[in-house]
Every structure is written in C-alpha cells, then in structure tokens.
Amino acid sequence: MTAALARARAEADVIVTNGGISVGDYDFIKAVLGELGAREVFWKVKQKPGGPLGFWLLDGIPVFGIPGNTVAAMVCMEEYVRPALRKLMGHTRLLRPEVTGTFEGSFRKTVQDGKVHLVRVRARREDGRLIVVPSGPQGSGILSSMLRSNALALVPADALALKPGDEVQVHLVEEPEDH
Structure with missing residues (x-):
C-alpha cells in the first residue's frame, strides 16, 4: 500500500483511496499517509452513511480516503470528491442543485x-x-x-x-x- 501511494504521489493530480479508512484491524490508509508525510486536513465527518472520510495533502496533492462500504463510498464521491474535482477542473458551480x-x-x-x-x-x-x-x-x-x-x-x-x-x-x- 505504501508503494502504491508513493507511486500515485509521483504520477497523479488527485488520489482517491477506497476502504481502509476507518478504525478496524485492516484500516491502514491513515497510518500509511502519515508515514509518507501527508498533512491531515480532516478525518471523519458527522454524517451517515460515509462518516469515515478523510482528506490529506501529500506533497500538495489532494488525497481523499473514502469508506469501503459501497453506499458510503458513493455518497462521499457525490458530496465531497465530485465537487472538489469540478473545482480543480475550473468549474465555478461545484454542487448539484x-x-x-x-x-x-x-x-x-x-x-x-x-x-x-x-x-x-x-x-x-x-x-x-x-x-x-x-x-x-x-x-x-x-x-x-x-x-x-x-x-x-x-x-x-x-x-x-x-x-x-x-x-x-x-x-x-x-x-x-x-x-
């Protein structure tokens, strides 16, 4: 996982991880990003579904850590990642009606x-x-x-x-x- 995120840091404009973001035995994303020197902007939001959502900057590259649960992932993509990608693409209207x-x-x-x-x-x-x-x-x-x-x-x-x-x-x- 560390190697994959390091490679993404070298090649990507934005990184989106799916799963491994909560507090279970197999949730390593937060720790790996810390090892790579990413700056945590926020971790967890008070919503359901999709509470274990994180956002970091890794050498200036936005990193979204979305939950592995399918519905939670879809909600987080719609409510957070999609508007951020639209902003990065130069759009001024970021949110759905x-x-x-x-x-x-x-x-x-x-x-x-x-x-x-x-x-x-x-x-x-x-x-x-x-x-x-x-x-x-x-x-x-x-x-x-x-x-x-x-x-x-x-x-x-x-x-x-x-x-x-x-x-x-x-x-x-x-x-x-x-x-």
Whole structure:
C-alpha cells in the first residue's frame, strides 16, 4: 500500500483511496499517509452513511480516503470528491442543485447520534411541488436503494425522524451542477 501511494504521489493530480479508512484491524490508509508525510486536513465527518472520510495533502496533492462500504463510498464521491474535482477542473458551480422537498414515507434514525443522515430518495414533481420518498431500505450496505434514488434528502443532525409532510433539503444527484 505504501508503494502504491508513493507511486500515485509521483504520477497523479488527485488520489482517491477506497476502504481502509476507518478504525478496524485492516484500516491502514491513515497510518500509511502519515508515514509518507501527508498533512491531515480532516478525518471523519458527522454524517451517515460515509462518516469515515478523510482528506490529506501529500506533497500538495489532494488525497481523499473514502469508506469501503459501497453506499458510503458513493455518497462521499457525490458530496465531497465530485465537487472538489469540478473545482480543480475550473468549474465555478461545484454542487448539484439543492432544493426543498416534501417528504412522503417515513425515516427514523436508530439513535440520536448528532449526525446528518443522507437518505436515498426518489424525487418527483407533482402539482408544482417536489415530493421525495425513500427509495428503499437505508442500511449503509444496501446498494439497491442507492441505485433507485435520484436524490439525497438531508436529515439534520438534531432531527430524529422525518414524517409525511415534513420539508427537507434535497440534493438532486441526477441534475447537472449548472442546471
């Protein structure tokens, strides 16, 4: 892993690692980056899925350490890595459209964890409003709900649940940034 990251440092403009970023027995990315002299900018974000996300600078090269869990990786790519890559490419609009939607269905955090939860939802326009419905079970390993979604609903850190009729901020992940 050390050799691969050293080689990437010599050849890449940006490095993205997938997995090995949390605190388990096989999570070595943080230690290896430290050995290579990378400067940690941040490690861990208060969100679910995708909390074990890290960002370093390795000789000036941005390094994103995204979680190995598939849904968490997809969320981190969408919410953090994609906007950063767009900025590096010279774009001024970095984020997908964020709008307010009306929630249908139900969502409840298992505990009040102080994290923003990004709920995979299906958004549709109806009678001039944006209606958002969970796209399936929300477990962080359930890829099908990510594949069926076209948006992410942001459940605030201080909220425990969403109920039908609640207004919620939504990132429209199928809309272009400059829409």
